[in-house]
Structure formats: C-alpha cells, structure tokens
Amino acid sequence: MFRIAIACCVVLSVAAHGAKAETLTARGDYLVNTIMACGNCHSPRDGEGRMIPDKAFSGGLTFDTPAFVATAPNITPDAETGIGRWSDAEIRRALIDGVRPDHGHLAGVPLAAIMPANFYRALLPEDLDAVVAYLRSIKPVRNESPVPVYKAPVRRDPYPDAEAGFDKKMFADPVRRGAYLVTVGHCMECHTAWSRGVSDFRNGLGRGGRTFPAREGAPAGTPDSVAANITSDPAAGIGAWSDAEIGRAITEGISRDGRRLKPPMAYAYYAGLTPADLADIVAYLRTVPPLQ
Ligand code: HEC
Ligand code: HEC
Numbered sequence: 001m002f003r004i005a006i007a008c009c010v011v012l013s014v015a016a017h018g019a020k021a022e023t024l025t026a027r028g029d030y031l032v033n034t035i036m037a038c039g040n041c042h043s044p045r046d047g048e049g050r051m052i053p054d055k056a057f058s059g060g061l062t063f064d065t066p067a068f069v070a071t072a073p074n075i076t077p078d079a080e081t082g083i084g085r086w087s088d089a090e091i092r093r094a095l096i097d098g099v100r101p102d103h104g105h106l107a108g109v110p111l112a113a114i115m116p117a118n119f120y121r122a123l124l125p126e127d128l129d130a131v132v133a134y135l136r137s138i139k140p141v142r143n144e145s146p147v148p149v150y151k152a153p154v155r156r157d158p159y160p161d162a163e164a165g166f167d168k169k170m171f172a173d174p175v176r177r178g179a180y181l182v183t184v185g186h187c188m189e190c191h192t193a194w195s196r197g198v199s200d201f202r203n204g205l206g207r208g209g210r211t212f213p214a215r216e217g218a219p220a221g222t223p224d225s226v227a228a229n230i231t232s233d234p235a236a237g238i239g240a241w242s243d244a245e246i247g248r249a250i251t252e253g254i255s256r257d258g259r260r261l262k263p264p265m266a267y268a269y270y271a272g273l274t275p276a277d278l279a280d281i282v283a284y285l286r287t288v289p290p291l292q
Contacts, residue, residue: 021133024126028134031127035185035277037269041072041114044143049215049263058082058141061215063114066197067152070112073145077136081144091132096121098156105147110154119186122162127184157199159183178284181277190227190264206231207291212264225262228255233290246282 032038042060043051058078062071077084083091090101098117102108111117123131161183170176182188190212193204208229214222231237238246238256245256253260253267261267273281 024133028130034272037266040266058143059145068112070148076141078140113156116186118156122183174280174283178280206288231288231291236292
C-alpha cells in the first residue's frame with residue numbers, strides 16, 4: 001500500500017513545484033511507516049489491538065520499567081499537545097540525541113531510553129531531514145500524553161553500527177546497506193539479549209530472549225512473547241532458513257514452521273518494504289555471527 005502511495009508521489013513531484021520537498025516527505029513517509037515503524041509505539045490502538053487510522057501518531061504505548069514509566073507521546077504537529085512548536089533542529093535532536101527542546105514542558109530533559117535514539121543516530125542527514133519533513137506533514141491530532149516518571153538516570157546502550165556511522169558510499173555493498181536498515185529499524189534492540197537491563201550488543205547481538213508482556217487490552221491469558229534468535233546459527237537462529245522464509249517472517253509475520261508471530265514484532269509495517277530493501281536486510285542478517 002505504502003509502496004504504491006510513494007510511487008505516485010515521486011511521479012507527481014517530478015512535475016510539481018517544490019519537487020524536492022515532496023520527495024523528501026515521501027522518503028520520510030516510507031521510512032516512518034515501514035522500517036522505522038514509529039507508529040508501533042506512537043500510535044493508539046483500539047480494544048482489539050488495531051490501529052485507529054485518524055488518530056495515527058497521537059500517542060501510544062506506555063512502558064512501565066524499573067527505570068521509568070513513559071508513554072510514547074503525541075508526535076503530530078498539534079501545537080498544544082504534539083510537537084507543532086518544535087523547530088526542525090529540535091525534532092532532529094530528539095530523534096538522534098534523545099533530548100527534549102530547551103523550552104516547554106520538561107525542557108532539556110532526556111527522553112527515556114525506550115525511544116531508540118541510540119539507533120536513530122545512524123540516520124544519514126538526508127534521511128533525518130526526510131523523517132522531520134514527514135512528521136510535519138501528518139494530520140495534527142489533539143491528545144494530551146501522560147507525564148513520564150523517571151526513577152533512574154537515562155542510559156542508552158551504544159549500538160556499535162550506529163556509533164561507527166554510515167555513508168552512502170558503503171551502500172554499494174548490500175550487506176552494509178542492510179546493516180543500515182537493520183540499525184535504523186532498531187531490530188536488534190528487541191532481538192538482543194538483556195543482562196541486568198543492559199543490551200549486550202557486543203556478545204549477544206541477535207541472540208533474542210527478551211520477553212515482552214502481552215499488549216494492554218489483549219484477551220486474558222495471552223502469553224508473553226519472546227524475541228527470537230535471528231543470528232546465522234543454523235539450529236538456534238535463522239541460518240538454515242531460505243531467503244524467502246526469512247522475508248516472509250519479516251513482512252508477513254509467519255515463522256518457518258507456519259506459526260503466526262506475535263507483537264511487538266512489527267511485520268505489519270515491514271510489509272511495505274521494497275523488495276530491494278528486504279533483500280539487503282536478509283543479506284545482512286546472514287552475516288550476524290552465530291550464537292546459541
Ligand atoms: C520502542 C518504542 C518507540 C519507537 C519505535 C519510537 N519511539 Fe519515539 N518515543 C518513545 C517514548 C516512550 C517516548 C517518550 C519518552 C519519555 O517521555 O521519556 C518517545 C519520545 C519521542 C519524541 C519526543 C516527544 C515529546 O513530546 O517529548 C519524539 C519527537 C519521537 N519520540 C519521535 C519518534 C519517531 C519519529 C519515531 C520513528 C522514527 C519514534 N519516535 C520511534 C517510544 C518510541
Ligand atoms: C519491538 C520489538 C521488535 C522489533 C523492533 C523487531 N522484532 Fe523481530 N521479533 C520480535 C519478537 C517478540 C519476535 C517473536 C514473536 C513470536 O515468537 O511470536 C520476533 C520475531 C522475528 C523473526 C522470526 C524468527 C522466528 O524464529 O520465528 C524474525 C526473522 C525477525 N523477528 C526479524 C526482525 C527484523 C529483521 C527486524 C527489524 C527490521 C525486527 N525483527 C524487529 C520483536 C521485534
């Protein structure tokens with residue numbers, strides 16, 4: 001669906017005045033609504049766990065952890081309850097440094113670590129601008145988000161690929177292009193083992209094991225979900241899967257054995273990935289060192 005929408009925008013923008021701005025917004029639409037899956041946290045759901053389309057991005061999940069209780073807030077351009085009064089530079093800083101603007105409520109206070117700024121700092125400048133342009137283009141929705149409570153200082157675990165950074169020249173290699181997409185998609189935030197609340201990216205990359213409680217409002221008795229091992233290990237991981245099987249798990253939420261994957265795996269978003277992006281993601285996953 002998104003792919004079709006983007007194709008139309010790109011064609012239109014070639015002819016239209018302000019072509020560059022429109023292309024930027026279309027690129028942001030693609031990133032936000034596929035690989036970056038911002039709405040997976042920031043959009044509200046109805047009682048059945050379905051997205052409410054006309055309330056998109058107006059505030060979503062609440063995370064109650066030992067370090068903080070924080071709700072993914074309203075990121076629509078609403079001036080009162082969203083980010084309508086933030087400058088582009090302030091939005092960029094929130095995304096890649098995880099720090100709020102120096103005005104308004106909670107001025108200058110860091111965002112809870114669940115907001116994946118440690119991954120987003122890998123964004124190429126043009127992709128960061130594209131995300132900001134898209135956020136500015138979405139429908140403003142009035143919705144007050146609950147005020148967060150912080151119980152410990154914010155600590156973001158540095159993600160090695162994001163710290164090293166990317167530039168476009170590296171993308172001649174499908175594996176590095178895939179690594180970029182997996183980084184900005186923060187796949188490894190969920191899929192890396194936690195030890196005492198720290199993501200062990202160096203020794204546990206892709207090993208899985210993190211447990212996610214069933215979503216609020218899910219039918220009673222819904223079991224927790226546990227992030228899978230997506231390393232190249234042929235037994236514990238996905239090393240023995242075909243490209244098509246890995247692609248189906250990512251975009252359709254169906255495991256190799258036909259089992260339906262549970263949330264928070266964001267396959268509904270990844271369904272809109274271009275075939276080229278999906279192929280490069282798979283190429284990178286094949287290089288993740290095997291772990292049992
Ligand atoms: C894993 C869940 C998650 C994902 C994915 C996520 N966010 Fe967030 N985001 C949060 C939470 C939670 C907060 C609030 C943290 C706090 O209050 O300390 C937040 C805060 C923000 C803020 C600051 C808003 C404010 O009013 O303080 C912005 C802007 C933002 N996110 C944008 C985005 C964008 C754009 C994306 C996708 C590129 C995204 N987020 C992806 C969870 C997420
Ligand atoms: C918000 C957390 C989260 C994010 C982000 C996430 N996943 Fe997942 N993923 C999960 C969980 C949880 C499962 C297991 C669900 C289940 O077993 O029902 C899963 C399952 C999978 C599986 C199936 C493995 C198997 O053995 O069945 C693959 C492959 C996968 N994820 C790849 C990815 C990739 C690639 C990305 C990034 C583009 C990604 N995931 C992002 C949480 C996440």
